[in-house]
Amino acid sequence: MNSERNGILGVSGLQAMNTLRTTPVEFAPLSQEFARDPYPIYAALRGQPQLQYFAAYDMWLVPWHKDVSTILSNPDMVRSLDHQIPAEEIAARQVKDNWHDMPYHSRFVQFSMLDSDGATHDRLRSLIATYFGPSAIHRIEASVRAFVDQQLGELADANRIEFVEDFAAHIPGRAIGALMGVPAEDCALLRAWSERIVQFFDIDRSDEKKELAERTTRDFYLYLKQLESERRRQPADDLLSRLVGLQDRGLLTEDEFISTCMLIVMAGHGSTLDVLASGLHTLLRFPGEMNRLRADPGLMGTAVQEMFRFESPLPFFHRYARQDASVHGQEFRCGTRFGLLYGSANRDPTIFAEPDTFDVARRPNRHKAFGGGAHFCLGNHLARLNMDIVFTSLLQRFETIDLVSDPEYKRGLSVRGPKTLEISCSIG
Numbered sequence: 001m002n003s004e005r006n007g008i009l010g011v012s013g014l015q016a017m018n019t020l021r022t023t024p025v026e027f028a029p030l031s032q033e034f035a036r037d038p039y040p041i042y043a044a045l046r047g048q049p050q051l052q053y054f055a056a057y058d059m060w061l062v063p064w065h066k067d068v069s070t071i072l073s074n075p076d077m078v079r080s081l082d083h084q085i086p087a088e089e090i091a092a093r094q095v096k097d098n099w100h101d102m103p104y105h106s107r108f109v110q111f112s113m114l115d116s117d118g119a120t121h122d123r124l125r126s127l128i129a130t131y132f133g134p135s136a137i138h139r140i141e142a143s144v145r146a147f148v149d150q151q152l153g154e155l156a157d158a159n160r161i162e163f164v165e166d167f168a169a170h171i172p173g174r175a176i177g178a179l180m181g182v183p184a185e186d187c188a189l190l191r192a193w194s195e196r197i198v199q200f201f202d203i204d205r206s207d208e209k210k211e212l213a214e215r216t217t218r219d220f221y222l223y224l225k226q227l228e229s230e231r232r233r234q235p236a237d238d239l240l241s242r243l244v245g246l247q248d249r250g251l252l253t254e255d256e257f258i259s260t261c262m263l264i265v266m267a268g269h270g271s272t273l274d275v276l277a278s279g280l281h282t283l284l285r286f287p288g289e290m291n292r293l294r295a296d297p298g299l300m301g302t303a304v305q306e307m308f309r310f311e312s313p314l315p316f317f318h319r320y321a322r323q324d325a326s327v328h329g330q331e332f333r334c335g336t337r338f339g340l341l342y343g344s345a346n347r348d349p350t351i352f353a354e355p356d357t358f359d360v361a362r363r364p365n366r367h368k369a370f371g372g373g374a375h376f377c378l379g380n381h382l383a384r385l386n387m388d389i390v391f392t393s394l395l396q397r398f399e400t401i402d403l404v405s406d407p408e409y410k411r412g413l414s415v416r417g418p419k420t421l422e423i424s425c426s427i428g
């Protein structure tokens with residue numbers, strides 16, 4: 001959901017009004033070193049007296065929990081400045097960024113609830129918020145549990161598993177599909193579509209990736225149109241039917257219907273996959289905590305929250321200041337872009353005792369993995385339910401789980417998760 005380019009830290013005289021001269025931290029979020037272990041770099045950023053400017057993304061990095069929280073709850077810190085910019089300027093930007101020949105992508109992916117603010121955002125969000133609440137999510141719990149058990153059952157004879165491909169990759173599409181009402185046999189498509197569309201935001205952008213993202217958005221759109229007419233003919237007890245109903249009552253436009261469905265799939269898929277794998281990797285790195293959780297399954301709720309804190313799968317999002325603003329005692333002009341480093345905020349020692357220690361019983365745990373304020377993750381109940389079900393079943397089914405080799409983590413500032421995770425396991 002964010003684009004990434006390589007670059008270096010510098011200091012912009014244009015947007016900060018009273019910048020101190022500091023030694024910039026070397027910040028290379030696309031490097032292998034950052035992928036391996038970003039936390040020393042986050043700590044160095046937190047150790048600076050002021051915000052650092054990251055020229056490659058034209059944004060100021062906010063690494064402290066307190067300032068991230070303050071920005072998230074400030075209505076003048078927004079996701080998009082589009083409503084303040086003349087339409088021609090937006091069009092010119094799209095041409096510059098090669099968006100202009102991506103009609104489906106720009107119509108349904110670039111503009112969504114996540115990238116709107118104020119009244120438009122609040123209207124779109126309030127129309128669907130109840131369908132993501134605990135009781136709505138509870139309705140799909142049994143079907144997700146049954147699917148997880150079935151997937152684990154298929155692995156029961158294998159004593160070596162590549163956890164990402166063999167298991168975790170099947171879970172998010174099925175859970176999101178169950179909530180939306182996508183037929184079970186089509187849920188695997190959600191993964192492929194979401195990955196192909198999201199890869200366009202990737203670090204290594206290319207014309208091929210752009211074409212693939214555009215083609216896939218069109219396929220996804222046509223598929224959703226087909227489901228839409230099926231649900232209109234024959235409504236069911238699912239999110240798609242409710243969204244169709246909202247559309248028929250004139251509360252949601254056609255484009256809003258499609259972009260909301262796509263957002264739900266794209267926001268929920270990669271993030272869930274990554275935290276399933278990083279969560280297991282973390283338990284394997286802290287075997288004492290895994291044993292503690294085995295001995296006391298009542299800790300699962302706090303353990304899952306700690307997995308989100310410890311390796312936040314979406315560690316960075318941006319905000320723009322739509323008024324002149326003060327952050328960490330520094331003044332910034334209207335239009336300044338800030339990079340909120342959730343992954344760093346979640347290791348801030350002023351908030352978390354021993355932040356680099358994984359503690360399955362940590363409480364309170366005011367992590368920022370789901371953001372905060374107006375855009376606080378709508379899917380957080382579903383995300384936590386998936387984790388709860390998977391880790392409960394995994395620990396029940398396998399008496400031992402061991403790491404075969406240290407995994408490589410994905411490169412980039414916007415994502416955090418192992419590419420693969422080779423484990424060996426045994427049944428009791």
Ligand code: HEM
Nearest residue numbers: 113114267268271272317369370371374375377378379383
């Ligand atoms: C599994 C881990 C997940 C993480 C770490 C996560 C994290 C986040 C974060 C940080 C935001 C706010 C972005 C910002 O601050 O600008 C967000 C928004 C959102 N998330 Fe999640 N998410 C996860 C799973 C899900 C799932 C499973 C769904 C739905 C199926 C979902 C749907 C959404 C939606 C619709 C928004 C936009 C909310 C708005 O703009 O008001 N997320 N998520």
